[in-house]
């Protein structure tokens with residue numbers, strides 16, 4: 001059995017969404033491959049402290065803000081690594097690299113450098129997941145009002161839409177889904193259909209969002225580009241990870257009128273449940289754009305919302 005090596009890596013992000021990659025130098029494992037800056041956690045160090053130290057040693061910068069994000073394990077020929085990824089949106093000092101052959105600011109949807117270290121493929125996919133998910137409720141506000149709110153939110157930058165319409169009958173739901181997928185995709189957004197793989201395929205959606213009961217019942221990941229699930233417990237989050245889903249939605253952070261029976265987790269409860277998972281987790285439950293910073297500090301990838309995304313007037 002190879003021993004487990006803990007490694008911390010930082011997704012150092014600029015306000016335009018680009019992040020920093022470094023190319024591994026000759027004489028290291030996987031020379032020429034690209035990685036997120038970081039390195040091994042030393043005895044007695046927390047992963048966050050290790051990353052702060054590595055960024056200082058390798059790049060000469062001080063991380064001012066470090067958000068826990070994902071944890072992934074990977075078996076290399078030389079070691080079994082447990083990678084602790086953090087997001088680093090704020091740092092001080094000029095970047096002055098001491099260890100890589102080259103550095104490059106990259107965007108997840110338009111990577112210009114290759115190859116990436118083998119463990120990092122899912123990390124790049126996670127970085128392509130937008131930070132805000134809008135969940136439709138045409139059954140409540142009406143199809144026309146929801147489509148108008150969708151257009152306004154897309155114009156405002158929304159790039160991830162979950163079509164969730166338990167209140168519409170099958171025909172109305174299918175028609176609404178087809179139209180919402182069309183509008184979302186025309187704006188460059190991902191559109192996911194809640195709970196219905198068949199309908200997602202029929203309207204060429206980007207994926208499916210599984211309610212918790214479906215997550216529990218499924219034997220394998222549905223064959224669609226994006227698959228996520230609603231989770232309320234650690235066991236459900238681990239099941240989503242075991243099925244290699246692309247994301248989970250975890251709530252409720254606050255009590256909401258949609259799910260009055262669900263106890264509120266608060267940010268502490270959220271971060272305890274969402275810690276050290278290999279997939280990004282969106283926070284749900286009474287949230288809006290103003291909660292993004294708190295969500296990310298708690299380890300969330302971003303937020304998912306019904307009312308909080310469609311705007312007060314919509």
Ligand SMILES: Nc1nc2c([nH]c(=O)n2[C@@H]2O[C@H](COP(=O)(O)OP(=O)(O)OP(=O)(O)O)[C@@H](O)[C@H]2O)c(=O)[nH]1
Pocket residue numbers: 007008009028029030034035036037038039040041074076079081083117118119120
């Ligand atoms: N820094 C970093 N390491 C990664 C990433 N992805 C990934 O699989 N790894 C693996 O994690 C391990 C990190 O080792 P390292 O050699 O960079 O560690 P280090 O800076 O502490 O070097 P050292 O060997 O001199 O102590 C390597 O096995 C590397 O392949 C990544 O994105 N960033």
